Amino acid sequence: MSSYPLQELASALDGVDVTLDPRRIRVKSRDRYAISPLLRDMLADKQADAVVTPKTLDELKHVVSTAVRLRIPITVRGGGSANYGQSVPLKGGIVLDMTAYSGIVALGNGTIRARAGTLVAEMDLAAKATGWELRMHPTTARIATIAGYVAGGTGGPGSVAYGILRDRGNIAAVQVLTMEEQPRLLELTGPDAQLAHHTYGATGIITEVEMPLAPAWPWIEALVAFPDYLQAVRFGVSLAQQTGITRKVVSVQEWPVPRLIQPFAPLVPEGHSICSTMIAKGNLVDFEGLVAAHGGTVVSTAPEGQGPYGAPIWEFVFGHALFQIQKTDPRRSVIEGFFRAPDLPALVERVHAKVGHYGPMRMEILRVGGDVVGSGAPYFVYENPQQMADLVLAMQEAGAVVSNSHSSNVRSVGKKEITPRDLAFKREVDPHGLLNPGRFEADDSADAKFAIELPTDQWDKRQA
């Protein structure tokens, strides 16, 4: 039985959508963490005591006020598409399902603003009707909410041009509600918006998000095959560097990934690695010139979403690629290697030489802090945590930085720079430590400990 006063909660929230139904609680206490064999075990028994689904800001304020008064923690949830288990409540309490608090609030002057629960794809579609689109989106855009993306995401398609959410300018504004008995709405603009980014909902409840827009080019999805993986990497890095070729996706996958991703199999010649790309239609001639210069072959071109593989090509890259592969081989797993070097292909080559035998490598090419960088690792057949730790060490020795994609709190994942300002903000907006407890505590010793700790790198290393 829960230690929280649930009946009192339910009575106080009369009129609000509150459920204590165990099946619904079970479903809403999970996200996509099962993609990780480690998180699958660690989070198996974690779940909420109640799911609350506010429809209006007034309802939301009432929920927050009541929860604070009763000292019941709140774990905010969007579309449930996260991979780190961020929205799985570690200490029970309320899962706050924000999907009913949705809708576009404003569109124009280079930005789009929407309520927390709005699907990312819905915002993108609305913007596209005006000739614009989001600068970047998660590969889960069709199920992810915008607040979930800002609270738990990193980057995605579009990041090869604009960088990631952490880069200045990529989140225009975030409105959050404080976790106080008299909750306050705070508008965080520009650099301040970062206070609510990648904190897994622990630094205020995101109520609205404003995102900057980019021109909506007619995108062509082009799949390029190369006889050699490193050749594909060199092409990918070069394409990412082409500021004159408008590109949205550059994702390199080593053979036999094109077999493991079954819809690609008929398109890619035996033994070939691929680079999956999205290119503005008007730049196709220049793109083909670059492909030729690198000895590649364009094996498929199609307008966005109309490729012969049955889904937008951006559902075959970044974290999504592993989903596609697990359909064929559920034992495959990955870790998150981060590659940054003046000679990026040479670094990938060194790491590949060291860990290529674990399995075929992926390498998403994107920009972070203005630099073209790689994000990738081998898709290996998972055996045990020690094997995974060995892989982490081997990649680090060869020069890659490794995040812990098999952990579930902000510090141990290691993707966020945490400044004194972040901690002060956490204390201000969540004075009782009730937001997603264990995920990002002002006092780091209060963070949840996970049974298995990988020897991964923290934020400071990522700056290297």
Next chain:
Amino acid sequence: MSSYPLQELASALDGVDVTLDPRRIRVKSRDRYAISPLLRDMLADKQADAVVTPKTLDELKHVVSTAVRLRIPITVRGGGSANYGQSVPLKGGIVLDMTAYSGIVALGNGTIRARAGTLVAEMDLAAKATGWELRMHPTTARIATIAGYVAGGTGGPGSVAYGILRDRGNIAAVQVLTMEEQPRLLELTGPDAQLAHHTYGATGIITEVEMPLAPAWPWIEALVAFPDYLQAVRFGVSLAQQTGITRKVVSVQEWPVPRLIQPFAPLVPEGHSICSTMIAKGNLVDFEGLVAAHGGTVVSTAPEGQGPYGAPIWEFVFGHALFQIQKTDPRRSVIEGFFRAPDLPALVERVHAKVGHYGPMRMEILRVGGDVVGSGAPYFVYENPQQMADLVLAMQEAGAVVSNSHSSNVRSVGKKEITPRDLAFKREVDPHGLLNPGRFEADDSADAKFAIELPTDQWDKRQA
């Protein structure tokens, strides 16, 4: 007296605007090369025998056919805003004034296409009426023609985001007329468009140019002051790297340049270096956050073209900055240093330590081949060629690459990669070697030699 059959030319071109008037010939045989004290001497006695100004494609073909038959060379001229003297005829003959062959041909689907003599600013304005603009333009956009820009330019405002004209994708297409008795129109698209770029009109007569477009943001011109030059450089490099902040100009000028450029004087505190920028209005909050993080002060913001300095801020950067400075101190000159390094500010610091005593340094920050690079040198008081050569050597020793902005042919300026394909194309389109002779010959020994050769770097070094 000219050795060319001018009377025969004039008769054959009856009905076409041909002038043998010495005053008009004199004016049309000059460009802005006088900005260089070396070119001022070297090109002083060079001029055409006739100026021909075609209004239609038929007239142009007739001119070309006649000139080829009579073996009279043609030097093509646009707005006459070049700095290398590219459009000064070295061997007399015809100056072909293309300014009457102008007008926008097509606009839409992400590109704009115009006839050779169209002003760059006119194209930009036409595009802006549809929400778009040129990706980049010369600082001379208000007087330069689009063909002149492609034939003799490099980059400019916009290059910090999109790279330079040489980068793949930044010229969509070029139509050229061959220099043959039966002239042919060739359409060069994508990578092929480079065949007509930066060859000073020696590889075919450019008749139309198609340029890719970028979204036309409402730009804010922001002038930022820093107590220290290297601090301003670090800020500029960081701003250039901010893929999430939409920026069009990043130009660093060391104190006392803000005094030498008189309209800036009332705005900039004593002893302060500046970074001149253009930022999309929607990114201003994030921009200000970056300024604060670098210890700078925004001393002026204004919508594009409405700053208190009386002209668009892009007329105070790149080559144009020297024009502004020469209004105050006509003795000042520059050389073109090119800075590329993983730690760009450190390279600038090394060069500054070595040559800073020559005068205050400029540093345009832009992207070339995807990398953030610097272009700059001290504004020094010119004394003699040896002094200039010493400066070149000192900058090279400290790690910069130096182009020869005081020369006038393609190879000696050193900014173009010349491949066998370029030479084959030159032979194909100009079999008699009549286009701008001496500027870019298929046989490099036939290039004009200039009296003073600086110890500058050729193309291969720029790749470093």
